[in-house]
Amino acid sequence: MKKNHKTIIQIIIGIAVSVLCLYFAFRGIDIKESIEIVKNVKVPYVIISLILSVVIIVFRALRWECFIPLKEPIKKRTIIASVYIGYMASNVLPAKLGEVVRAYILGAKEGVSKSAVFASVVTERLFDVITGVVILSISLIFIPNLPETVLYAAVFLFIISIVGIIILVFLSFNKSFAHKVFNKIFGILPQKISVKLIEFSCNFIDGIGIKSDIKHIFLIFLYTALYLIGQIFTIGFLLTAFDIHASPIIALFIFAAGGFGFAVPSAPSGIGPFEWAIIFGLSLIGVDKSIAAPYALVYHIMGIVPITIIGFIFLFALGIDLKSATKRQ
Numbered sequence: 001m002k003k004n005h006k007t008i009i010q011i012i013i014g015i016a017v018s019v020l021c022l023y024f025a026f027r028g029i030d031i032k033e034s035i036e037i038v039k040n041v042k043v044p045y046v047i048i049s050l051i052l053s054v055v056i057i058v059f060r061a062l063r064w065e066c067f068i069p070l071k072e073p074i075k076k077r078t079i080i081a082s083v084y085i086g087y088m089a090s091n092v093l094p095a096k097l098g099e100v101v102r103a104y105i106l107g108a109k110e111g112v113s114k115s116a117v118f119a120s121v122v123t124e125r126l127f128d129v130i131t132g133v134v135i136l137s138i139s140l141i142f143i144p145n146l147p148e149t150v151l152y153a154a155v156f157l158f159i160i161s162i163v164g165i166i167i168l169v170f171l172s173f174n175k176s177f178a179h180k181v182f183n184k185i186f187g188i189l190p191q192k193i194s195v196k197l198i199e200f201s202c203n204f205i206d207g208i209g210i211k212s213d214i215k216h217i218f219l220i221f222l223y224t225a226l227y228l229i230g231q232i233f234t235i236g237f238l239l240t241a242f243d244i245h246a247s248p249i250i251a252l253f254i255f256a257a258g259g260f261g262f263a264v265p266s267a268p269s270g271i272g273p274f275e276w277a278i279i280f281g282l283s284l285i286g287v288d289k290s291i292a293a294p295y296a297l298v299y300h301i302m303g304i305v306p307i308t309i310i311g312f313i314f315l316f317a318l319g320i321d322l323k324s325a326t327k328r329q
Contacts, residue, residue: 011094014265018272021264025276026293034294037242041298045241049234050302054310056230057083063223066216067120067127074110081314082106088311089322091269091304099125105320127168129263131224132256134161139253143284169217171205178205231255238302242295250285257281258299269304 061083065074082102090098103117137158141151171178179202186197235251246254261277262270275296282292315322 007095010265014094014267017265018267021266021272021276025272025279025296028289029293030290033290037291038294038298042241042243045237046298046302049237049241050306052230052234052237053302054306056227056234057087057307059223059227059230063220063227064120064124066220066223067124068106068112068116069119070112070116074106074112078109078318079106081318082109084307084314085311085318085320088308088315091308091311094268096265101322105318108320109318123168127165127220127224128259130161130164130168132259133157134165135228135252135256136260137161139249139256142247142249143253146284175205178202228252228255235299238295238299242291242298244282244287244291244295246285253285254278254281269300271300274300 058080061080062076064083065076065079068074082105085105086098086102088098089101090096093101099121103114103121106112107114107117134157137154137156140146140154182198182201182205186194186201188194189197232248232251232255235254236246236248239246239251239254257277257280258274261274264270264273266273275293278296278299279289279292282295283289287295
Protein backbone atom coordinates (compact mmCIF):
# COMPACT_ATOMS: atom_id res chain seq x y z
CA MET A 1 0.00 0.00 0.00
CA LYS A 2 2.83 2.36 0.84
CA LYS A 3 4.40 1.61 -2.54
CA ASN A 4 1.10 2.43 -4.29
CA HIS A 5 0.83 5.71 -2.40
CA LYS A 6 4.38 6.61 -3.38
CA THR A 7 3.65 5.90 -7.04
CA ILE A 8 0.47 8.00 -6.95
CA ILE A 9 2.35 10.91 -5.36
CA GLN A 10 5.07 10.64 -8.05
CA ILE A 11 2.42 10.71 -10.79
CA ILE A 12 0.66 13.74 -9.27
CA ILE A 13 3.92 15.64 -8.88
CA GLY A 14 4.94 14.73 -12.44
CA ILE A 15 1.64 15.98 -13.87
CA ALA A 16 1.90 19.19 -11.82
CA VAL A 17 5.43 19.84 -13.12
CA SER A 18 4.29 19.19 -16.70
CA VAL A 19 1.31 21.54 -16.44
CA LEU A 20 3.45 24.28 -14.91
CA CYS A 21 6.16 23.95 -17.58
CA LEU A 22 3.58 23.91 -20.39
CA TYR A 23 2.05 27.10 -19.00
CA PHE A 24 5.36 28.96 -18.95
CA ALA A 25 6.46 27.47 -22.28
CA PHE A 26 3.36 28.52 -24.23
CA ARG A 27 2.32 31.62 -22.30
CA GLY A 28 1.75 34.53 -24.65
CA ILE A 29 1.89 32.43 -27.82
CA ASP A 30 -0.21 33.59 -30.79
CA ILE A 31 -1.90 30.29 -31.63
CA LYS A 32 -3.08 31.39 -35.10
CA GLU A 33 0.41 32.54 -36.04
CA SER A 34 1.94 29.27 -34.79
CA ILE A 35 -0.58 27.22 -36.79
CA GLU A 36 0.34 29.18 -39.94
CA ILE A 37 4.02 28.48 -39.29
CA VAL A 38 3.31 24.74 -39.01
CA LYS A 39 1.32 24.84 -42.27
CA ASN A 40 4.28 26.39 -44.08
CA VAL A 41 7.01 24.01 -42.87
CA LYS A 42 9.07 22.25 -45.53
CA VAL A 43 7.63 18.73 -45.31
CA PRO A 44 10.51 16.86 -47.05
CA TYR A 45 12.94 18.11 -44.39
CA VAL A 46 10.54 17.02 -41.65
CA ILE A 47 10.31 13.52 -43.15
CA ILE A 48 14.12 13.20 -43.39
CA SER A 49 14.44 14.40 -39.79
CA LEU A 50 11.77 11.92 -38.67
CA ILE A 51 13.50 8.96 -40.33
CA LEU A 52 16.86 9.91 -38.84
CA SER A 53 15.40 10.33 -35.35
CA VAL A 54 14.13 6.75 -35.46
CA VAL A 55 17.19 5.13 -37.05
CA ILE A 56 19.91 6.67 -34.85
CA ILE A 57 18.51 4.94 -31.75
CA VAL A 58 20.29 1.84 -33.05
CA PHE A 59 23.60 3.52 -32.10
CA ARG A 60 22.37 3.93 -28.52
CA ALA A 61 21.44 0.25 -28.42
CA LEU A 62 24.84 -0.86 -29.71
CA ARG A 63 26.52 1.42 -27.18
CA TRP A 64 24.43 0.02 -24.32
CA GLU A 65 25.80 -3.45 -25.04
CA CYS A 66 29.30 -2.07 -24.35
CA PHE A 67 28.17 -0.99 -20.88
CA ILE A 68 26.98 -4.47 -19.89
CA PRO A 69 29.93 -6.11 -18.04
CA LEU A 70 29.51 -9.64 -19.40
CA LYS A 71 31.82 -11.75 -21.56
CA GLU A 72 28.97 -13.65 -23.19
CA PRO A 73 27.68 -12.11 -26.43
CA ILE A 74 24.16 -10.67 -26.51
CA LYS A 75 21.97 -10.88 -29.58
CA LYS A 76 21.99 -7.53 -31.36
CA ARG A 77 18.32 -7.75 -32.33
CA THR A 78 17.27 -8.31 -28.71
CA ILE A 79 19.24 -5.37 -27.35
CA ILE A 80 17.99 -3.09 -30.16
CA ALA A 81 14.41 -4.19 -29.55
CA SER A 82 14.82 -3.65 -25.80
CA VAL A 83 15.96 -0.05 -26.31
CA TYR A 84 13.05 0.81 -28.62
CA ILE A 85 10.63 -0.78 -26.15
CA GLY A 86 12.28 1.20 -23.34
CA TYR A 87 11.71 4.45 -25.24
CA MET A 88 8.11 3.45 -25.86
CA ALA A 89 7.58 2.69 -22.17
CA SER A 90 9.04 6.07 -21.16
CA ASN A 91 6.59 7.71 -23.56
CA VAL A 92 3.47 6.03 -22.16
CA LEU A 93 4.32 5.17 -18.54
CA PRO A 94 5.04 7.44 -15.56
CA ALA A 95 8.21 7.67 -13.45
CA LYS A 96 10.63 7.01 -16.37
CA LEU A 97 9.84 3.27 -16.24
CA GLY A 98 11.39 2.74 -19.66
CA GLU A 99 14.74 2.05 -17.99
CA VAL A 100 13.20 -0.70 -15.87
CA VAL A 101 11.36 -2.18 -18.84
CA ARG A 102 14.38 -2.43 -21.15
CA ALA A 103 16.47 -3.96 -18.39
CA TYR A 104 13.76 -6.54 -17.63
CA ILE A 105 13.34 -7.48 -21.30
CA LEU A 106 17.04 -8.00 -21.87
CA GLY A 107 17.29 -10.09 -18.70
CA ALA A 108 14.25 -12.18 -19.61
CA LYS A 109 15.21 -12.82 -23.24
CA GLU A 110 18.98 -13.20 -22.95
CA GLY A 111 19.35 -14.51 -19.40
CA VAL A 112 21.54 -11.55 -18.45
CA SER A 113 21.97 -11.09 -14.70
CA LYS A 114 19.76 -8.44 -13.12
CA SER A 115 22.66 -6.72 -11.34
CA ALA A 116 24.74 -6.49 -14.53
CA VAL A 117 21.88 -5.01 -16.57
CA PHE A 118 20.87 -2.40 -13.99
CA ALA A 119 24.52 -1.49 -13.38
CA SER A 120 24.86 -0.86 -17.11
CA VAL A 121 21.73 1.33 -17.16
CA VAL A 122 22.99 3.44 -14.24
CA THR A 123 26.44 3.82 -15.82
CA GLU A 124 25.00 4.70 -19.22
CA ARG A 125 22.80 7.41 -17.69
CA LEU A 126 25.75 8.78 -15.74
CA PHE A 127 27.77 8.86 -18.96
CA ASP A 128 24.86 10.62 -20.74
CA VAL A 129 24.66 13.29 -18.05
CA ILE A 130 28.39 13.98 -18.28
CA THR A 131 28.23 14.03 -22.10
CA GLY A 132 25.22 16.36 -21.99
CA VAL A 133 27.04 18.78 -19.72
CA VAL A 134 30.08 18.73 -22.03
CA ILE A 135 27.89 19.50 -25.07
CA LEU A 136 25.97 22.20 -23.22
CA SER A 137 29.10 23.89 -21.91
CA ILE A 138 30.90 23.84 -25.28
CA SER A 139 27.86 25.08 -27.23
CA LEU A 140 27.22 27.95 -24.80
CA ILE A 141 30.64 29.35 -25.68
CA PHE A 142 29.51 29.74 -29.31
CA ILE A 143 26.20 31.47 -28.53
CA PRO A 144 26.68 35.24 -28.97
CA ASN A 145 25.76 37.98 -26.48
CA LEU A 146 25.70 35.78 -23.39
CA PRO A 147 26.95 37.29 -20.11
CA GLU A 148 30.60 36.58 -19.27
CA THR A 149 29.57 34.79 -16.08
CA VAL A 150 27.65 32.25 -18.18
CA LEU A 151 30.70 31.66 -20.39
CA TYR A 152 32.97 31.18 -17.36
CA ALA A 153 30.44 28.75 -15.90
CA ALA A 154 30.37 26.87 -19.22
CA VAL A 155 34.18 26.52 -19.25
CA PHE A 156 34.13 25.35 -15.63
CA LEU A 157 31.41 22.76 -16.36
CA PHE A 158 33.36 21.53 -19.38
CA ILE A 159 36.51 20.96 -17.31
CA ILE A 160 34.55 19.22 -14.54
CA SER A 161 32.78 16.98 -17.08
CA ILE A 162 36.01 15.93 -18.81
CA VAL A 163 37.50 15.09 -15.43
CA GLY A 164 34.32 13.12 -14.63
CA ILE A 165 34.65 11.03 -17.82
CA ILE A 166 38.32 10.30 -17.07
CA ILE A 167 37.50 9.27 -13.50
CA LEU A 168 34.60 7.06 -14.68
CA VAL A 169 36.82 5.22 -17.15
CA PHE A 170 39.68 4.94 -14.64
CA LEU A 171 37.47 3.52 -11.89
CA SER A 172 35.99 0.95 -14.27
CA PHE A 173 39.51 -0.49 -14.58
CA ASN A 174 40.57 -0.06 -10.93
CA LYS A 175 37.68 -0.83 -8.58
CA SER A 176 39.88 -2.34 -5.87
CA PHE A 177 42.07 0.77 -5.91
CA ALA A 178 38.93 2.92 -5.58
CA HIS A 179 37.91 0.94 -2.48
CA LYS A 180 41.29 1.69 -0.87
CA VAL A 181 40.98 5.40 -1.68
CA PHE A 182 37.51 5.62 -0.15
CA ASN A 183 38.68 3.86 2.98
CA LYS A 184 41.60 6.31 3.29
CA ILE A 185 39.53 9.44 2.65
CA PHE A 186 36.45 8.61 4.71
CA GLY A 187 38.35 6.66 7.36
CA ILE A 188 39.38 9.90 9.10
CA LEU A 189 35.74 10.76 9.83
CA PRO A 190 33.74 9.57 12.86
CA GLN A 191 33.02 5.84 12.57
CA LYS A 192 29.24 6.07 12.12
CA ILE A 193 29.62 8.52 9.24
CA SER A 194 32.68 6.89 7.67
CA VAL A 195 31.12 3.40 7.57
CA LYS A 196 28.06 4.69 5.69
CA LEU A 197 30.11 6.78 3.28
CA ILE A 198 32.55 3.96 2.55
CA GLU A 199 29.71 1.47 2.01
CA PHE A 200 27.81 3.86 -0.28
CA SER A 201 30.91 4.79 -2.32
CA CYS A 202 32.09 1.20 -2.72
CA ASN A 203 28.61 0.01 -3.74
CA PHE A 204 28.41 2.81 -6.29
CA ILE A 205 31.78 1.93 -7.81
CA ASP A 206 30.92 -1.78 -7.85
CA GLY A 207 27.69 -0.85 -9.62
CA ILE A 208 29.52 0.77 -12.53
CA GLY A 209 28.68 -1.44 -15.45
CA ILE A 210 31.11 -1.33 -18.34
CA LYS A 211 33.23 -3.75 -20.34
CA SER A 212 36.65 -2.72 -19.10
CA ASP A 213 38.74 -3.24 -22.21
CA ILE A 214 40.12 -0.77 -24.74
CA LYS A 215 37.98 -2.09 -27.59
CA HIS A 216 34.67 -1.49 -25.82
CA ILE A 217 35.80 1.84 -24.35
CA PHE A 218 36.57 2.92 -27.92
CA LEU A 219 33.19 1.62 -29.16
CA ILE A 220 31.35 3.54 -26.44
CA PHE A 221 32.88 6.80 -27.68
CA LEU A 222 32.44 5.81 -31.34
CA TYR A 223 28.73 4.99 -30.99
CA THR A 224 28.23 8.15 -28.92
CA ALA A 225 29.87 10.22 -31.68
CA LEU A 226 27.75 8.56 -34.39
CA TYR A 227 24.59 9.15 -32.36
CA LEU A 228 25.47 12.82 -31.81
CA ILE A 229 26.25 13.29 -35.51
CA GLY A 230 22.85 11.75 -36.22
CA GLN A 231 21.26 14.21 -33.81
CA ILE A 232 23.00 17.13 -35.55
CA PHE A 233 21.42 16.09 -38.86
CA THR A 234 18.05 15.26 -37.27
CA ILE A 235 17.76 18.64 -35.56
CA GLY A 236 19.44 20.47 -38.44
CA PHE A 237 16.89 19.23 -40.99
CA LEU A 238 14.00 20.10 -38.68
CA LEU A 239 15.43 23.59 -38.05
CA THR A 240 15.69 24.03 -41.82
CA ALA A 241 12.07 22.92 -42.20
CA PHE A 242 11.08 25.85 -39.97
CA ASP A 243 13.49 28.27 -41.74
CA ILE A 244 15.67 28.50 -38.65
CA HIS A 245 19.30 28.91 -39.65
CA ALA A 246 21.72 27.45 -37.14
CA SER A 247 25.16 25.84 -37.05
CA PRO A 248 25.83 22.20 -36.06
CA ILE A 249 27.01 23.34 -32.62
CA ILE A 250 23.64 25.06 -32.06
CA ALA A 251 21.88 21.85 -33.12
CA LEU A 252 23.85 20.00 -30.43
CA PHE A 253 22.91 22.70 -27.93
CA ILE A 254 19.21 22.18 -28.72
CA PHE A 255 19.68 18.43 -28.32
CA ALA A 256 21.38 18.84 -24.92
CA ALA A 257 18.74 21.30 -23.72
CA GLY A 258 15.97 18.89 -24.68
CA GLY A 259 17.79 16.04 -22.96
CA PHE A 260 17.95 17.88 -19.65
CA GLY A 261 14.31 18.90 -20.05
CA PHE A 262 13.33 15.27 -20.58
CA ALA A 263 15.24 14.27 -17.44
CA VAL A 264 13.08 16.47 -15.20
CA PRO A 265 10.48 14.40 -13.26
CA SER A 266 7.22 14.97 -15.10
CA ALA A 267 4.34 13.29 -16.92
CA PRO A 268 5.21 10.50 -19.43
CA SER A 269 7.57 11.42 -22.33
CA GLY A 270 8.77 14.54 -20.51
CA ILE A 271 5.79 16.60 -21.67
CA GLY A 272 6.17 20.16 -20.44
CA PRO A 273 9.81 20.39 -19.33
CA PHE A 274 10.97 19.24 -22.78
CA GLU A 275 8.95 21.93 -24.58
CA TRP A 276 10.05 24.61 -22.13
CA ALA A 277 13.73 23.63 -22.50
CA ILE A 278 13.60 23.67 -26.32
CA ILE A 279 11.76 27.01 -26.47
CA PHE A 280 14.15 28.55 -23.94
CA GLY A 281 17.15 27.17 -25.83
CA LEU A 282 15.92 28.59 -29.14
CA SER A 283 15.24 31.96 -27.50
CA LEU A 284 18.95 32.19 -26.60
CA ILE A 285 19.84 32.18 -30.30
CA GLY A 286 17.20 34.77 -31.13
CA VAL A 287 14.35 32.56 -32.39
CA ASP A 288 10.94 34.13 -31.81
CA LYS A 289 8.66 32.24 -29.43
CA SER A 290 5.92 32.00 -32.09
CA ILE A 291 8.34 29.87 -34.16
CA ALA A 292 10.09 28.09 -31.29
CA ALA A 293 6.81 26.80 -29.80
CA PRO A 294 5.54 24.91 -32.88
CA TYR A 295 9.10 23.68 -33.51
CA ALA A 296 9.25 22.24 -29.98
CA LEU A 297 5.87 20.52 -30.42
CA VAL A 298 6.77 18.96 -33.78
CA TYR A 299 10.19 17.92 -32.48
CA HIS A 300 8.61 16.24 -29.45
CA ILE A 301 5.86 14.52 -31.45
CA MET A 302 8.56 13.13 -33.76
CA GLY A 303 10.24 11.62 -30.71
CA ILE A 304 7.04 10.10 -29.35
CA VAL A 305 4.71 8.75 -32.04
CA PRO A 306 6.95 6.71 -34.41
CA ILE A 307 9.19 5.32 -31.68
CA THR A 308 6.19 4.37 -29.54
CA ILE A 309 4.65 2.49 -32.49
CA ILE A 310 7.94 0.70 -33.22
CA GLY A 311 8.32 -0.10 -29.51
CA PHE A 312 4.91 -1.75 -29.37
CA ILE A 313 5.69 -3.74 -32.53
CA PHE A 314 8.89 -5.08 -30.92
CA LEU A 315 7.00 -5.75 -27.69
CA PHE A 316 4.47 -7.98 -29.44
CA ALA A 317 7.17 -9.61 -31.59
CA LEU A 318 9.09 -10.63 -28.45
CA GLY A 319 5.92 -11.80 -26.70
CA ILE A 320 6.54 -9.60 -23.65
CA ASP A 321 3.78 -8.43 -21.30
CA LEU A 322 4.38 -4.75 -20.50
CA LYS A 323 2.53 -5.06 -17.21
CA SER A 324 4.82 -7.85 -16.05
CA ALA A 325 7.90 -5.86 -17.03
CA THR A 326 6.88 -2.81 -14.99
CA LYS A 327 6.09 -4.95 -11.94
CA ARG A 328 9.75 -6.05 -11.81
CA GLN A 329 10.82 -2.54 -10.70
